[in-house]
Amino acid sequence: MEKNVLLDVKDLTVRFHTQEGVVYAVNGVTYKLHEGETLGVVGESGSGKSVHALSMMGLIPRPPGKIEKGEVFFEGRDLLKLTDDQMRLVRGKEIAMIFQDPMTSLNPVLTIGTQITEALRLHLGMNNSQSRKRAAELLDLVGIPDAHKRLDDYPHQFSGGMRQRVMIAMGLSCNPKLLIADEPTTALDVTIQAQIIELVKQLKDEFNMAMIWITHDLGVVAGLADTIQVMYAGRIVERGPTREVFTDTRNAYTWGLLNSLPRLDKSGGRQRLVQIEGSPPDMRIPPTGDPFAVRNPFATDRCREEIPPLLPVPEGHPEHFSANWYDLRSVVKQANAEAKGS
């Protein structure tokens, strides 16, 4: 029953050597992704969620970026050791990526048709008429009406949601085994976001792909991901099956995020939101201990001194991991009792 491991990331560490100092962007990220699995990577800006994915794909500018250490095995091959030419054969074919901003990730001076068929000709060796036919099928698949005619249109003739559909069509063109979606709906309106999520869910089953969905919105991944991975300051702080992370939260950062979100389906009754104090750390001067300790009301002395490793949670789901020195269940219980007592 155990599915095959598709992507095995080991101790990925990425730094940016800038004029203002070294930015510790990704610090020892380790995880496995199985075939057909959807992984939701959640974090705020600067948490390293996008940079870690871009690094795996060899898409960070080097310099200033540098992959200090780590291995990324994709079907047994270490992506970080591939040459640029070898990597080019993986990108778009085996692993495809869609980005946040469909305005800037399409070339404005080439038609949509040219851009979709490029990958088909390059990776699958199709000729012109074959690739055009396939491109039209793909546009049809992602719900663009009049697909054949629209192949000759330019990106500016499409709306934001339609452009993101084009990006998805391009991503799917070579039947990739893994699709990395980097905040693909953040720039879109909520009704269009719902359209895109629905489309991706349906296509994922059809194409039997694994997916990494990077977002800052816990709501989006709640209904989409099998596994959730929360990142903070370049580290994974909690990881587990979606339901476990939401219902049996073990990390104070995840817990704080979930509590600070107002709910659409519940009347607020004008209750104050529980806020996380302070702001994310400057990753040029990473704190010595747990980076979240300064903002964490439950932090212990050990948190401030020593970075906690990502370990299986006690008495929890075997696939559920969290990085903290405290047991969130008991400290929350204690805090609630104190609040009642006073």
Add this chain to the structure above:
Amino acid sequence: MEKSKSAATAQSGSDVILSVRNLKKHFPITSGFIIQRQVGAVRAVDDVSFDVIRGETLGLVGESGCGKSTTGRAILQLHKPTAGNVLFEGKELTTMAPPDMRRMRRQMQIIFQDPFASLNPRMTVGSIISEPLQIHNIYPNKTERQDFVESLLQRVGLNPYFINRYPHEFSGGQRQRIGIARALALSPSFIVCDEPISALDVSIQAQVVNLLEDLQQELGLTYLFIAHDLSMVRHICDRVAVMYLGKIVELGRTDEVYDNPLHPYTQALLSAVPVPDPTVEEKRQRIIIRGDLPSPANPPLGCNFNTRCPVEFELCHHAPDPELIEVTPGHWAACHRVTQY
């Protein structure tokens, strides 16, 4: 003449601070080089009427391009309205002479979305916040003014020690606090919050929202809260108005609108918002609306929403755009389906 029957007016007896009546803002589309002529208009705001009650937070929600920000700016006369009336504290703003309008601005301020673009990078925090004080000649004495600015900084949760720093030295959340301090400097009674938290990280949003709520309670402020984050709007707003293509399609008490949305657009909009709870997400039925927002330069015939509406029928295509009608006390909707039965 009484078109304001569809004005979503407050119940009589409530203390209205702002009345907007049949407000329109059309941006001209011109054609031609040197000699330009108008060939059309973007109907950004098209006949919008509502009241804001003193001390409340009225939410204005909708997707990008629906005219919510333009409405906020037209109220403050930052965009000259094409037609309609804006009454603030009983005074008509659209025809007010510029010197009077300037005095009026003391009472009505705005907080902008982008904390990076809305603060002058060449001015210190102190001079940004004290500029409105100088313009309106409040605290002519320099030390008094400085003391007041420091107290404002403290009030919004910033260290008064930062007074001589420049905006680039602050994070997004701190910059938004500076923007709030600037808006508070003249002790306004009404603030337009134009997407004040959209540009902020999730963990910072709650901080800013809590601050806005605290300030409202302490200072008795009235907010027009423009946003597209519907979960946050439910939390912060007493009443909410939903806009689509330049018009208000539904207005009512927040819980009423969220629990019992009448307009099919509101229903679709609410069902599209993801909820951070896998158990709820599993059970939810999404209403996926087709297509994209039509261009406000060329709105569809009949009801504005008929091109995407899941329940449109014949009437929606040829009858004029439905009017905003009070369906249950205080709950207004503009839909032929709702008002037919």
